[in-house]
Amino acid sequence: MANIVCSNVDKQYGAVSVIADFNLDVADHEFIVFLGPSGCGKSTLLRMIAGLEDISGGKVAIGGRTVNDLPPRDRGVAMVFQNYALYPHMTIYDNIAFGLKRMKVPKPEIEQRIRAVAATLGLDPYLGRKPTELSGGQQQRVAIARAMIKTPRVFLFDEPLSNLDAKLRNHMRVEIARLHQKLKTTTIYVTHDQLEAMTLADRIVLMKGGAIEQVGTPAEIYDRPRTLFVAGFIGTPNMNFIDVTTEKVDGGWSLRGAGCNIHAAGTRFALTPGQKVVLGFRPADLEIATSADDQANVVAGVADLVEFHGNDALVTFLFAGKEIGALVKASACPKPGDQVAFTIGEESLHLFDQSNGLSLLKA
Numbered sequence: 001m002a003n004i005v006c007s008n009v010d011k012q013y014g015a016v017s018v019i020a021d022f023n024l025d026v027a028d029h030e031f032i033v034f035l036g037p038s039g040c041g042k043s044t045l046l047r048m049i050a051g052l053e054d055i056s057g058g059k060v061a062i063g064g065r066t067v068n069d070l071p072p073r074d075r076g077v078a079m080v081f082q083n084y085a086l087y088p089h090m091t092i093y094d095n096i097a098f099g100l101k102r103m104k105v106p107k108p109e110i111e112q113r114i115r116a117v118a119a120t121l122g123l124d125p126y127l128g129r130k131p132t133e134l135s136g137g138q139q140q141r142v143a144i145a146r147a148m149i150k151t152p153r154v155f156l157f158d159e160p161l162s163n164l165d166a167k168l169r170n171h172m173r174v175e176i177a178r179l180h181q182k183l184k185t186t187t188i189y190v191t192h193d194q195l196e197a198m199t200l201a202d203r204i205v206l207m208k209g210g211a212i213e214q215v216g217t218p219a220e221i222y223d224r225p226r227t228l229f230v231a232g233f234i235g236t237p238n239m240n241f242i243d244v245t246t247e248k249v250d251g252g253w254s255l256r257g258a259g260c261n262i263h264a265a266g267t268r269f270a271l272t273p274g275q276k277v278v279l280g281f282r283p284a285d286l287e288i289a290t291s292a293d294d295q296a297n298v299v300a301g302v303a304d305l306v307e308f309h310g311n312d313a314l315v316t317f318l319f320a321g322k323e324i325g326a327l328v329k330a331s332a333c334p335k336p337g338d339q340v341a342f343t344i345g346e347e348s349l350h351l352f353d354q355s356n357g358l359s360l361l362k363a
């Protein structure tokens with residue numbers, strides 16, 4: 001078993017606190033993604049689990065054993081870095097075998113394990129080459145093979161795809177997902193790329209300022225963001241936000257702002273009259289309005305910018321003093337300067353308290 005438990009983990013550099021009272025249980029075989037902006041502490045936390053950073057306070061346990069004072073080699077983990085860190089003067093075979101040779105593993109076993117790992121990652125044709133003769137994606141596969149060869153209980157990935165171009169990132173992301181399905185090794189993966197997080201993770205740990213903002217499946221975090229920060233960080237294009245005030249009316253609530261008046265039953269939310277809230281809705285949830293729609297709930301303006309995305313286009317326009325984005329089919333795409341109008345279903349609304357940023361969605 002290779003579950004990971006972080007209990008009240010702290011990390012300080014002098015008087016500066018980087019990680020504060022971090023608590024997380026990672027199940028055996030689970031794929032967890034640490035997601036967040038640069039400087040939120042995700043890589044520092046990963047390095048503490050690996051044993052590359054000292055833990056200032058709290059406890060990290062792997063497979064039921066506290067590892068705070070264990071060196072990295074005794075923790076049963078293997079780490080893949082953003083930098084491939086391959087030895088340029090060695091062949092790919094020798095790069096992969098290096099760790100096993102240091103552990104004095106017998107040569108026949110090294111040969112057998114390298115052939116198995118190379119077959120899994122498609123590296124057989126490259127074992128006799130030097131790293132400079134390989135592409136970036138192939139070099140990253142070598143780095144993963146070097147980690148796999150140790151048969152670790154835990155895989156730790158620290159932004160492994162950041163140095164690759166977009167096409168290679170997509171390809172390697174799929175390879176890592178397939179590798180996890182095959183090996184079922186407990187995995188923690190650090191990234192600032194939400195697409196990687198949403199497509200790879202069993203659960204996402206979204207971090208901000210050294211603390212957990214929300215933990216959940218990709219669907220939970222996308223559909224039910226717990227805070228304004230989560231709602232703004234998750235989703236491409238970004239969620240739209242408008243400052244409004246709640247007003248109780250017959251049949252529900254009115255959400256009023258500068259040039260904005262959205263009617264809603266509001267039964268999904270915990271609201272009070274006169275409450276200052278932030279109304280959020282995603283560009284993909286806006287639908288082109290028709291004359292039959294309730295005109296009070298129409299979000300309209302003049303198209304300012306139209307970004308072609310292939311099948312879709314992102315239309316940006318000004319409404320209620322805010323730039324609003326709407327994702328429409330490219331076939332129905334307006335031109336800059338055209339009048340546009342959209343409606344949104346109540347089930348797609350998000351409301352957050354302006355004072356603390358917390359979601360007002362009922363449990």
